[in-house]
Amino acid sequence: MKTNFYQNTKPDGTPGEHLIKMFFFHYNLMLMVVLFIHTLIFYFEGNENIVVFFFATVLLLGLVTTVNYRLEYQILKYFLDYYLVAKITLLFVLLFMFWKIAPETILFFALLPLGLYNLYSFRTVLLLTSLITLLLVIMVNLPLSYFPDIIVNKNAHLSKVKVLLTFLPISLFLIFYNIKIFEKKHQYKDSKVAPENEDTASEKSKAKESDEENLQMYTEIYHRIKEYLESETPWKNPEFGIQDLAYEFGINTTYLSKAISQNSDTNFKNLINTYRINYIKDEMKVNYPKYTLMHIYISAGFKHQSTFNRAFKQIENKTPSEYMRSIGIDAYAISE
Known part of the structure; x- marks a missing residue:
């Protein structure tokens, strides 16, 4: 199951890859904060057994967040499917545990299409949504005796408020990043070089004009790169890479590399x-x-x-x- 964005960016890659990497990084960071707050609430409510589960989840998310930050998107993309399976499994576990006191937990499944919108094809999102809906229908029709009583429920209204207050920021976060990724993908498409004209009689002439335009474009990009490196000194950051430059300029890494090599006889690293x-x-x-x-x-x-x-x-x-x-x-x- 390959992501839709991955299919759209091969073979060049785009600055949107960096944006998707940051999407996962910030998303996991936000989940860590949210789950840690819930862990504290459960602790003061006397739900020690749930505290252990939530705290372990926070630690696991911390590890995932660290790995997410350190690895390049080209590596991370191979783990997206496994991450999705783990996330859906965790949601079903939470729904199972909280069904008796907070059935509103089922709302979090509505966030899945939002989270997958820019990562998978429409057909894949539709199939996953249908499968998850089927599993939810089966689960919610089970007798209440199938669900555990492992949570001390001191205030039913507070449980509902916690679910809604958690649902709202995650929804806004996903909508915000979906808009940014959507804009970046279309910006990339608009910046791609126009395809060659099929008129063979003028093919050579147009190819020459295209080469001159490309040469000018790469020269302009190179001057922008030099101006940015001299004025902002981003190279003082040891983690600064060509993907960060691509994100800053809204230009894919292939164009940046070519602009540097054509105008300086060197590469980005040098x-x-x-x-x-x-x-x-x-x-x-x-x-x-x-x-x-x-x-x-x-x-x-x-x-x-x-x-x-x-x-x-x-x-x-x-x-x-x-x-x-x-x-x-x-x-x-x-x-x-």
Whole structure:
């Protein structure tokens, strides 16, 4: 079961991939907060058995959120189906536990089509919705004796209020992100190069014009990239990648890579490292030894000294200590 958005973005990929990654990250973060609040409420109500279940779920969501933040979308997309199965299973477990005191929990199933709208094809969403509806019909028609009495219900009205107050922010969150993803997908479609004309008589002429337009477009993109990197210095963030740049500009990563390679004879990684190394060289002249070399290269966006040494050597054809000695700075404290 492949996501609809994945099918629409191959082979180039789009900045919408970053947006979908952030959608899952913020969604899991929001669920962690919501479930933690419910955990505290259940604790003060005396529902210790439910507290254990909810707290374990919060910890699991914390792990999922961390993995979501660290991995690229190209990897995360392969886990979407498993995540969906786990999410639906958890919803059925919650409905089963709360059916006697808060049947309004069934409302959360109405959020599933909203969550799947921009991730799967319409046919897939329709099939999943039909299957879930069938399972819900079977479940709600079971006798009440099938459902457990494991929750201390001190205030039935409070339970209903908790469900509704939880349902509202999640609904608004899903609607907000659906609009953003929808806009990004259409922005990507509008930015794609127009297909070639079928008139073979003028094909060569139009191809030449297209090449000139593309060259101009990539040059303009490259100037925008340089202006952004120089004014905003996003490269100081060690996590800054080409997907972040694509999201910032609303341009897919393929165009960005091509704009850089055509106008600088280098790639995105080396371009970023060049800015970092130039910054470090300036800092060496002004602030060393007031600040240690480690402080300087970390502030420039390098996480590890080995990575910094390798990038410096590649760009300057000298090690950091050799460069510092060449400009008259005592580099005795540097280890490479």
